[in-house]
Amino acid sequence: MSNDERRDSLADQAAAWVPPWERPTPAAPAADGPVGDGEADAGAGTRPGDVETSDTALPVADQAVDQPSAATIPEEPADRAAATGEGGAAGVPRKQPAPRRRATPAPEPAPELDDAELRGALEAILLVVDEPVSELTLAQVLEQRPERIGPLLDEIAAGYTAAGHGFELRRAAGGWRLYTRPEYATYVERFVLDGQSVRLTQAALETLAVIAYRQPVTRSRISAIRGVNCDGVIRTLVSRGLVEECGAEPDSGAFLYRTTTMFLEKLGLNSVADLPPLAPFLPDDVEEFADATR
Template sequence: MSDEERRDSLADQAAAWIPPWERPTPPKPRTETDATPEPSAELEPPATAPAEPEPAPVLDDTEPAPAPAPRTPAAAEPAIVDAHRSPRTETAQDPVGESAAEPEGEGGVAVPGKRGRRRPTPEPEPAPVLDDTELRGALEAILLVVDQPVSELTLAQVLEQSPERIGTMLDEIAAGYTAAGHGFELRRAAGGWRLYTRPEYATYVERFVLEGQSVRLTQAALETLAVIAYKQPVTRSRISAIRGVNCDGVIRTLVSRGLVEECGTEADSGAFLYRTTTMFLEKLGLNSVDDLPPLAPFLPDDVEELADATR
């Protein structure tokens, strides 16, 4: 064979050559053992013996080698499913799911380590119910140590009882003291309750407390205090205009005694406003400034003529 004939023969063989991975798989002969396949192999594709690759033809150095065909990605191959193993579902417990706790929401508190379970929210313990005798004794003990009138709401919060029950019991205690004729009484003053001595024993109390060191307000202080009580909130200039004299020193005295206090400023002039304090109500035995007596009975009959004369 000449070189030209040999070259043509090799070219024909190279053109007719098929790669092994593109060749069709020959059918496998059926045997007796394949008649009853095992259950686990029902979904598995039949195994095929790898085809022996044919020897590559010898190519001439002058001819280029054929390019290999692209390989199919492994992700495209069909997955083998085991018929005896159930697929994993989202409800299966795993270490992460068991250790995670449900977030807290309505209906209870999350329990660590238990998915989907909630511990019921503990209910607050009910307040202890006091009988009338114990409640009366507790109120009397508190009222003996207070240094200013205490409100019913404060007593209800301390004793964990309703304000309505506290108010009813205080009224009963006050009525009992009055009926028994004690030297003291339970009286409402300055928006609260406090024990006071009875007026008929005031001389004995003054003799014991003051012992000759009586401190009284001057006439100017009493007049200024009366103006503030009936005109509050009021400025210094207004008080001085009503009294006709300068009241700065008297107001400082009333503030130092705790009978008068500042309560803001006037919007127009920016002057300080003054009003009476809780001590003022306590000293006079009043519950509020609305209990002050009216001024009409104390005014002279010719007040209008006096006002016109001063103009």
Template sequence: MSDEERRDSLADQAAAWIPPWERPTPPTPRTETEPEPAADAEPVGAPSAEAAPEPSVDLGGKRPSEGPNSSKIYPPGETAGESAGEPEAIRRAVEPVRVAEDAVGGDVRPAEPEGQSGVGVPGKRGRRRPAPEPEPAPVLDDAELRGALEAILLVVDQPVSELTLAQVLEQSPERIGPMLDEIAAGYTAAGHGFELRRAAGGWRLYTRPEYATYVERFVLEGQSVRLTQAALETLAVIAYKQPVTRSRISAIRGVNCDGVIRTLVSRGLVEECGTEADSGAFLYRTTTMFLEKLGLNSVDDLPPLAPFLPDDVEELADATR
């Protein structure tokens, strides 16, 4: 069937369609007690003579709520809710939703109240609101950044890294390093009794070597905290051979070093760092405190041993074998 024949057929069906409220009501069976109706009485439900003639319906009578593929026809001015007997209040509430459904061609739900996105509510569609972006940290000027770094360095009890300072101050790490160098150069140029020095992978304030005598007099108060010769030799072996086992240290020194190693561990200068794969013996290395006491940034800054070795070291090594 062509499109033109289909439109003619639909138009004929629409022209012959009678609304439900205008259709004649079938006669009710009369009982013996009911009187017969008068001959000129109009049947119940029959259309009145004053009723308006049924308007013709063309293809424009299709309801938007039926969608583009619907074949149901309504007369102009009639809604689906009226033909189905829906109350007027329900029809008015549903009609905007039906119009919206036809506009988007899919399932549309009523608009949600303001401030609700429908996220996490079953059966609701909603656009997830993006999380608010955190406000960027204020950029400190050079004077304020310098003061903040000096205040932190005065209270630290061990060297602090540039990354830690950048995280605490919420500033770029690229600004921290140059500013610390500038502060250190300023202390040196001003001739202060302290200096800012890099040590053990971080930065810390130290007293200047030329004032060490006064500092020792104040701190030690006559107490001797010097290490014994055996402890110094053992500490030197660990520093240059780390990680190293006890047996290796004893072999280098030629004596048992268990007691000396325990002393160094209790002083915080040496620590265990695992076990040897072959023998399972404990390995020892120097600590961060060791670097702080010597004012070194890492063990790579230790002075080379070659200038301190005797000229006949090979002969001495052969003699001990």
């Protein structure tokens, strides 16, 4: 046989070769007697894909072409695949899972203070404030429910009054602050002023009264009510913090003025609605006077 014929024969045999795991399982030889349990188990245990061992020699083509079988391919250890991150397609690294973010625990609510401790904390804060402080601010600082602050402040104020202290807790300018009692004002003035009198002039008091009852009001309106120019007096009231600008009049563009929180604090008022009415202080012939000035 020539070399060309031998190569053609080997190629035909290689093309016709069937792997062992794809070959049909040969039927078991018939036996004269009943099939034993051992033989039945042996036949049942044979599955497609198992490597058969037979005394029959394989053809030359089977011996010449050596194809790896599923049983002979070594399986990669699971721990190595996990360590190298390989999986899925060959040579493609497995995507590492994103680390889980640990949820931030919610802050624990502040413990609720008992009435005695809350009372002491309120008194300590009120001793150092330089202006009235609101109930909401006190509740936020102490981390307590706002509905507990108001009744307890009323109770503290009533206790100071009943005990006859030289000071009192009073609501003013939308907040709470400690004040000296009016009956001890002369002693306090003597200590603070030390003989120096700092008082507003009559013109400043009149201008301040007009602004308090007619606010917001312009300079021209104040001057028309008083009958004199009030520019210098208004500058004095602004510099002392009793009056402030609050916008402009839409029609004329003139500045508007109103009283400040310090004004309420100095007079011990909670709002301008607490100002005394003017009717008792007006003269009886005010209407005749108004008609005469028109």
